[in-house]
Amino acid sequence: MSNIRRKVVLASRNQDKVREMQQLFEGLDFDVLSSADFPGLPDVIEDGTTIVGNARRKAIITAAYTGEISVADDTSLEVRELNGFPDIFAARFSGAEATYGSNVDLMLEMMAGVPAEFRQARFSTACVWVDPRPAHDDFDVARPAVGRWLRNPWARSIGVRDSGEEWDYWNGFVDRRAAWDKYRRSMELDLNSWGHDKSRLKKIADGLFLGCADALRPGEELDESLVEDGMRLPDSEIWAVPGPEMGGQPLTVVAPGGLPAEAPGRELNGPYWYEISTVGRVVGDITEQAIGSRGFGYDPVFQPVGEMRTLAEMPGGEKNAISHRGRAMRRLMDGVGGIY
Numbered sequence: 359m360s361n362i363r364r365k366v367v368l369a370s371r372n373q374d375k376v377r378e379m380q381q382l383f384e385g386l387d388f389d390v391l392s393s394a395d396f397p398g399l400p401d402v403i404e405d406g407t408t409i410v411g412n413a414r415r416k417a418i419i420t421a422a423y424t425g426e427i428s429v430a431d432d433t434s435l436e437v438r439e440l441n442g443f444p445d446i447f448a449a450r451f452s453g454a455e456a457t458y459g460s461n462v463d464l465m466l467e468m469m470a471g472v473p474a475e476f477r478q479a480r481f482s483t484a485c486v487w488v489d490p491r492p493a494h495d496d497f498d499v500a501r502p503a504v505g506r507w508l509r510n511p512w513a514r515s516i517g518v519r520d521s522g523e524e525w526d527y528w529n530g531f532v533d534r535r536a537a538w539d540k541y542r543r544s545m546e547l548d549l550n551s552w553g554h555d556k557s558r559l560k561k562i563a564d565g566l567f568l569g570c571a572d573a574l575r576p577g578e579e580l581d582e583s584l585v586e587d588g589m590r591l592p593d594s595e596i597w598a599v600p601g602p603e604m605g606g607q608p609l610t611v612v613a614p615g616g617l618p619a620e621a622p623g624r625e626l627n628g629p630y631w632y633e634i635s636t637v638g639r640v641v642g643d644i645t646e647q648a649i650g651s652r653g654f655g656y657d658p659v660f661q662p663v664g665e666m667r668t669l670a671e672m673p674g675g676e677k678n679a680i681s682h683r684g685r686a687m688r689r690l691m692d693g694v695g696g697i698y
């Protein structure tokens with residue numbers, strides 16, 4: 359570990375999530391902050407087709423703005439009987455005004471009458487660590503964590519001439535419309551045979567897709583009520599490099615729009631950044647009713663395999679020991695170990 363105590367910014371303003379992640383950092387040699395400590399930090403539009411992609415977006419923008427190490431996570435819930443939904447839409451499953459309660463209520467409603475042997479589900483969390491000013495260039499990340507180098511996307515503050523054409527510019531490098539089309543087709547393969555209301559599930563799914571312009575099909579119109587506010591970032595694969603070219607110039611020519619000119623990170627960040635990513639999963643079943651008052655999100659209706667309790671019935675320490683987020687964070691810190 360370095361003798362310099364580093365700051366880590368948790369890329370979230372969700373107090374429940376921040377509290378849980380701060381518990382996972384207890385005893386480690388970092389000063390832990392959150393997005394709430396940086397009022398000017400833009401919100402991030404999470405419009406990727408994977409939880410890793412969405413966590414990367416949040417971590418990169420948070421690191422870019424703050425100039426500090428950023429840790430972001432994103433979670434999906436895949437329910438077998440619902441074709442894998444809500445998946446990446448877990449937080450907004452019940453619509454534009456979704457709450458923990460409305461999401462749980464919709465889940466229970468859609469799963470009403472489904473017998474125990476068909477109630478399987480899987481929670482997955484991706485955690486991403488981005489250091490925008492790494493102290494050296496010889497990182498060796500322990501598996502199953504995955505490390506990679508990125509060029510600083512904002513090393514040069516040159517934007518496209520017409521901001522209205524910016525997304526077409528980025529889409530020329532990575533075709534996100536093709537990625538969304540592939541994702542929609544994979545989620546629409548109805549291979550399950552039991553009790554849910556297929557026509558209603560299709561209506562819910564189509565409604566979720568209407569919130570992302572890149573997911574639209576001919577004849578569909580964007581539902582503005584589902585469009586997130588915030589800063590949009592293309593696929594970060596654009597800036598991935600095999601390793602830092604120390605002393606050389608970064609090759610980024612056009613920078614994504616939306617990063618405030620007064621962002622502290624503009625003066626602090628180096629030309630090459632280091633990213634570490636992990637995924638943690640836990641399998642279980644959707645219960646027939648909400649049980650427990652601890653936790654948040656779908657915790658009251660998720661019972662891990664081998665447990666008699668839902669995640670919402672477990673004290674924080676017990677939940678973190680087996681949960682998807684706890685597993686992802688431990689893998690992340692194992693990957694980080696010995697580097698900082």
